[in-house]
Amino acid sequence: MNSPIKFNKAIVLQVVVPLLMSLLLLTFNHCNIELAKQTNSKSRKVSSENTQALANPAPGVSTEVPIVEGGGDEPDPVVEEIVIQEVNVGVKSFEELNASMSVLTGIPTAQVENTYNSIVTQLPTSNDVKSFLGVHQVSIMKLAAEYCHRLVDDATQRAIIWPTTNFGENAVTALFGAKRQAIIDNAIINFWRADNAKLATMTMEKNELNAMVDELLVGMATNNSTTTRNVIKGMCTSILSSSPVTML
Amino acid sequence: MKLRGLDKLFVRPILSTLVLGSFSFCTWAGPRDQALTIHNRLTGVPPSVATLNQMSTMINSGNALGAALLALDNPYFYNVKGKNWIKTWTNETRSSRVPLNDYVATVLGSIRDNVPFNQLLTEDILYVGGSGHGQDVRALAVDNNEHYFDLERRGVDLRQFLVRQTQSGLNGFPAAAVAGVITSRASAEAFFSAGTNRRMTRFLFINFLCHDFESLHDITIPDIYVRRDVERNPGGDSRTYRNSCSGCHAGQDALGGAWAFYDYRDSKIMYNNTSVQQKINKNNLYPGGHTVANDSWVNLWTVGQNSTLGWGPTTSGNGAKPFGQMITETKAYGECMAERSFEYACTRGPLTDEERDQIKQLGDEFMTVDNYSLRRLLAKTVLNCMGE
Numbered sequence: 001m002n003s004p005i006k007f008n009k010a011i012v013l014q015v016v017v018p019l020l021m022s023l024l025l026l027t028f029n030h031c032n033i034e035l036a037k038q039t040n041s042k043s044r045k046v047s048s049e050n051t052q053a054l055a056n057p058a059p060g061v062s063t064e065v066p067i068v069e070g071g072g073d074e075p076d077p078v079v080e081e082i083v084i085q086e087v088n089v090g091v092k093s094f095e096e097l098n099a100s101m102s103v104l105t106g107i108p109t110a111q112v113e114n115t116y117n118s119i120v121t122q123l124p125t126s127n128d129v130k131s132f133l134g135v136h137q138v139s140i141m142k143l144a145a146e147y148c149h150r151l152v153d154d155a156t157q158r159a160i161i162w163p164t165t166n167f168g169e170n171a172v173t174a175l176f177g178a179k180r181q182a183i184i185d186n187a188i189i190n191f192w193r194a195d196n197a198k199l200a201t202m203t204m205e206k207n208e209l210n211a212m213v214d215e216l217l218v219g220m221a222t223n224n225s226t227t228t229r230n231v232i233k234g235m236c237t238s239i240l241s242s243s244p245v246t247m248l
Numbered sequence: 249m250k251l252r253g254l255d256k257l258f259v260r261p262i263l264s265t266l267v268l269g270s271f272s273f274c275t276w277a278g279p280r281d282q283a284l285t286i287h288n289r290l291t292g293v294p295p296s297v298a299t300l301n302q303m304s305t306m307i308n309s310g311n312a313l314g315a316a317l318l319a320l321d322n323p324y325f326y327n328v329k330g331k332n333w334i335k336t337w338t339n340e341t342r343s344s345r346v347p348l349n350d351y352v353a354t355v356l357g358s359i360r361d362n363v364p365f366n367q368l369l370t371e372d373i374l375y376v377g378g379s380g381h382g383q384d385v386r387a388l389a390v391d392n393n394e395h396y397f398d399l400e401r402r403g404v405d406l407r408q409f410l411v412r413q414t415q416s417g418l419n420g421f422p423a424a425a426v427a428g429v430i431t432s433r434a435s436a437e438a439f440f441s442a443g444t445n446r447r448m449t450r451f452l453f454i455n456f457l458c459h460d461f462e463s464l465h466d467i468t469i470p471d472i473y474v475r476r477d478v479e480r481n482p483g484g485d486s487r488t489y490r491n492s493c494s495g496c497h498a499g500q501d502a503l504g505g506a507w508a509f510y511d512y513r514d515s516k517i518m519y520n521n522t523s524v525q526q527k528i529n530k531n532n533l534y535p536g537g538h539t540v541a542n543d544s545w546v547n548l549w550t551v552g553q554n555s556t557l558g559w560g561p562t563t564s565g566n567g568a569k570p571f572g573q574m575i576t577e578t579k580a581y582g583e584c585m586a587e588r589s590f591e592y593a594c595t596r597g598p599l600t601d602e603e604r605d606q607i608k609q610l611g612d613e614f615m616t617v618d619n620y621s622l623r624r625l626l627a628k629t630v631l632n633c634m635g636e
Contacts, residue, residue, distance in 0.1 A: 100288075
């Protein structure tokens with residue numbers, strides 16, 4: 001009677017212990033598999049970042065970066081885009097923006113002092129583009145709108161930016177055809193410091209500004225010069241607060 | 249839904265700005281665009297058309313360094329970007345939204361006049377607003393910042409109207425007690441006010457060696473100079489002191505004697521060359537601790553892990569002047585100035601090993617070839633990120 005019981009215990013031990021050991025090993029193997037997957041995934045991402053960092057190298061830096069083997073997933077395109085911006089650009093800070101707009105429009109900073117002081121805390125503090133927020137862009141727009149308002153109302157300064165434009169002309173004449181194109185071209189040349197060769201390549205930019213002028217004119221009376229000046233102020237604001245002016 | 253009136257005039261340009269911004273900037277290239285980038289990054293503003301053409305021509309003919317130096321002649325470097333950069337060195341929060349002060353003016357004047365930057369922490373030097381600018385600026389005083397506040401508020405051209413003087417001539421200190429911007433009023437207000445003057449050591453290391461105390465933490469050096477105000481058993485556990493506190497205090501308290509005679513009270517910097525300021529030895533938590541008896545100091549971080557900072561011959565002394573000399577002799581000083589310049593000109597820190605090597609090289613040239621000219625360092629650095 002005792003012998004079968006002892007035999008059964010031995011059987012149980014011989015079966016259960018290896019089973020438990022297998023489970024234990026499997027558990028560890030499972031962890032290692034997961035860890036390996038995570039490590040590979042991270043390596044790919046790091047590799048992707050490094051690749052993007054070197055896509056815009058300093059002089060003498062090779063753009064060829066060896067890709068880490070072993071990862072199966074494709075790099076995340078969103079991550080790449082963020083890294084490119086981080087590497088390439090900075091954003092002007094509060095006083096740099098104010099000074100830049102003053103330099104470009106010829107309007108002294110003293111003339112926009114009240115507006116500037118009311119929004120200065122909402123303008124970027126550092127040049128780090130990673131800290132750039134939506135509220136910064138809105139404040140930049142406000143500042144640009146103030147400078148453009150002053151500029152278009154200043155007969156001397158506006159003649160420097162738009163020497164061929166008649167600001168007393170009705171919108172139906174001043175804001176169409178070659179005259180509109182001259183307004184756009186002169187704004188790009190003066191605010192973005194583009195030369196004629198560069199201007200010729202800016203088809204997309206000019207199309208966008210043309211579309212904006214069209215939209216601004218919808219529902220507006222075109223038989224007076226107030227519309228002419230207001231629409232030019234809007235277009236000026238758009239160009240003056242865009243990245244070629246606001247970014248480093 | 250159609251937009252009407254001013255709403256339309258405002259909202260539509262916002263959308264257009266976003267579209268324009270998305271495809272305008274990154275496509276530019278060539279000498280003209282490089283010139284534009286250099287000027288924007290050094291001065292914060294775009295150049296005039298004439299300057300842009302001049303810089304483009306210089307870059308085209310292989311003289312990009314000359315173009316960068318030309319950009320640094322622009323008044324906006326002094327009145328805007330450079331000014332706001334230096335401001336972050338002058339307060340604890342490292343903010344650029346503070347008024348112009350004597351520290352910033354002295355650094356800007358030194359850059360303009362190419363004063364070797366090692367003198368910035370040792371010499372009897374002070375830049376003030378000169379005459380002839382036609383603005384209503386209050387007079388210089390030892391106990392307020394109104395003079396510099398007005399210079400900035402009135403938009404006085406700092407490049408043109410900063411004039412070099414001496415601190416000793418203003419506050420009557422012996423010349424030996426003056427150590428460049430270390431003993432400026434703004435520096436004293438930020439780093440000597442209240443406390444025990446340890447802030448001065450820490451922020452000199454942060455600003456000019458690019459190392460905070462956490463990165464210098466070393467518990468292997470002797471703690472014989474740790475003062476009495478440092479608890480030896482914080483929370484009832486002496487291991488905390490031994491393994492944590494002493495790592496910073498052993499080194500910094502050995503250096504802290506340099507500031508023993510300085511204080512900031514009544515809105516001005518105070519100096520007493522006969523006795524230690526009372527606050528230095530206050531708070532006796534551990535009577536066996538070190539008592540500061542004079543302004544002598546010694547650098548215990550020259551051995552061990554912190555020897556990698558590359559210390560020069562000056563490793564001990566009395567007072568602020570030799571302390572400043574020790575900082576500027578350190579190899580890390582050149583590298584730190586190069587790193588700061590890189591962040592200034594490239595709007596980011598170095599990303600690649602090649603860029604880090606370039607910074608080391610720039611720092612080395614700053615100290616050995618260019619006679620500590622921060623002006624040349626900035627000009628050289630911006631060439632690394634002016635675009636292809």
